[in-house]
Amino acid sequence: MGTLPSRGVSVQPLIRAATLDGYLELATALGLDGPALLAQVGLALADLQDPTSWLPAKRAVRLLDLSAKLSARPDFAVLLGDRRRLATLGPISIAVREEPDLRHVLQVLTDHVVTYNEALRMHLDESEGTATVRLWLELGVPAPLWQATTFAVAALNGVIRAGADDAWRPLGAHFPYSAPADVSAYRNAFGPGVHFDQPFAGLTLRTRDLANPNRLSDPLLRPYARQFLETAVARRGPSVTTRVTELVELLLISGHCSLTAVAKALQVDPRTLRRHLAAEGTTFTAIVDDTRAAMAERHLGSGGQPLTEIAYLLGFDTPAAFSRWFKHRFGMTARDWRKVSRG
Structure with a gap:
C-alpha cells in the first residue's frame, strides 16, 4: 500500500451526503440550529435526506468548522466521528465489512477513497514495527480544515474499531494543531495516545495489528462482496x-x-x-x-x-x-x- 493516491476526481471535490450522518442530532444536542447552519454554508435539509447524493466538500468542511465555533466545542468533529456507521462509506462498506483483516480493510479504504470522499487522501507507511496512516484533504480552495481533518481521523478510527476487538485503541492519534483545553473526548475515542502539534494528521498502530482479524467478516460472503465492489466501483489499473x-x-x-x-x-x-x-x-x-x-x-x-x-x-x-x-x-x-x- 505504498502507492500514493491519485489526484482529485472533480474540479470541485464532492463527498457523499452519508458522511454527515448524525450531524443534525449532534447539533441539536449541543444547542445549535442545524438547519440554519446548513443554510449558512449553502446546504439544505434535503441535501442530507438521500445518503447516496453528493455534496460539495468545501461546504461540509465549513459546516464542521462553524458548528465547532458556535457550540464552543473544539472536539465537535470527534463527537460526530463517534456517531459514524460503517454504512456511511457507501458501496465499499460491503467490501470493508467482509475483508479478512485490518491490512485488507485499509487497502480497500485507500484504493477506493474517492467513492465516498473525493477530497480525502490516505497513505499507509510501515517502518520498524509501526504502521502510520496519514490523512489530509485537498479542496483546491482555502478553507478551515482542522475540524474536517479531525473528523476524517475519528471516522477511520471508528471503522477500524468496528472490526477489531472492543478494547482496541490505536498506538497514537496525531493532530496538527494545539490541544484544546478539554481533551476528554479525544481520549475516549482514541485512548491515551493522543498527540497534538504533530506534523501530520492520522493514526499510528503496531504493524502486527494489521494482521488482526476482522470480526465482522464472513468468509463465505467475501467472494460476493469483492465481486460487488468490482462491479459497483469499476476498478481499473492505474493510468x-x-x-x-x-x-x-x-x-x-x-x-x-x-x-x-x-x-x-x-x-x-x-x-x-x-x-x-x-x-x-x-x-x-x-x-x-x-x-x-x-x-x-x-x-x-x-x-x-x-x-x-x-x-x-x-x-x-x-x-x-x-x-x-x-x-x-x-x-x-x-x-x-x-x-x-x-x-
Whole structure:
C-alpha cells in the first residue's frame, strides 16, 4: 500500500451526503440550529435526506468548522466521528465489512477513497514495527480544515474499531494543531495516545495489528462482496497520468524531477511518454503543476513547516520562485492560505 493516491476526481471535490450522518442530532444536542447552519454554508435539509447524493466538500468542511465555533466545542468533529456507521462509506462498506483483516480493510479504504470522499487522501507507511496512516484533504480552495481533518481521523478510527476487538485503541492519534483545553473526548475515542502539534494528521498502530482479524467478516460472503465492489466501483489499473503523478511527487522532493527522469523510471523514451499523456488529455508540465498544488495544500494545511522548507519540497530553487508560482496558481499568498486553513 505504498502507492500514493491519485489526484482529485472533480474540479470541485464532492463527498457523499452519508458522511454527515448524525450531524443534525449532534447539533441539536449541543444547542445549535442545524438547519440554519446548513443554510449558512449553502446546504439544505434535503441535501442530507438521500445518503447516496453528493455534496460539495468545501461546504461540509465549513459546516464542521462553524458548528465547532458556535457550540464552543473544539472536539465537535470527534463527537460526530463517534456517531459514524460503517454504512456511511457507501458501496465499499460491503467490501470493508467482509475483508479478512485490518491490512485488507485499509487497502480497500485507500484504493477506493474517492467513492465516498473525493477530497480525502490516505497513505499507509510501515517502518520498524509501526504502521502510520496519514490523512489530509485537498479542496483546491482555502478553507478551515482542522475540524474536517479531525473528523476524517475519528471516522477511520471508528471503522477500524468496528472490526477489531472492543478494547482496541490505536498506538497514537496525531493532530496538527494545539490541544484544546478539554481533551476528554479525544481520549475516549482514541485512548491515551493522543498527540497534538504533530506534523501530520492520522493514526499510528503496531504493524502486527494489521494482521488482526476482522470480526465482522464472513468468509463465505467475501467472494460476493469483492465481486460487488468490482462491479459497483469499476476498478481499473492505474493510468499513465496516475503513474507519472506518483513519480513526480517523489522526484520533486528529491530535486531531480524532469520528463527525462520520469520516462527513464517508466522505461520509455520521453517522446513516447508525451504521446501517452496527450492521449489522456494532459501534459507533463500540467501534471507537475497540479502535483505541486496538491503538495502545497497538504503541507500548508498541516503542521508548521516554514514556507522556505515547503518551497524546496516542491522543487523550487528559491522561496521567491515558490511565492510567485503560488500567487499565480491560487490568487493569494501561501501565508494567507495558511491563515485561512487554520481557521
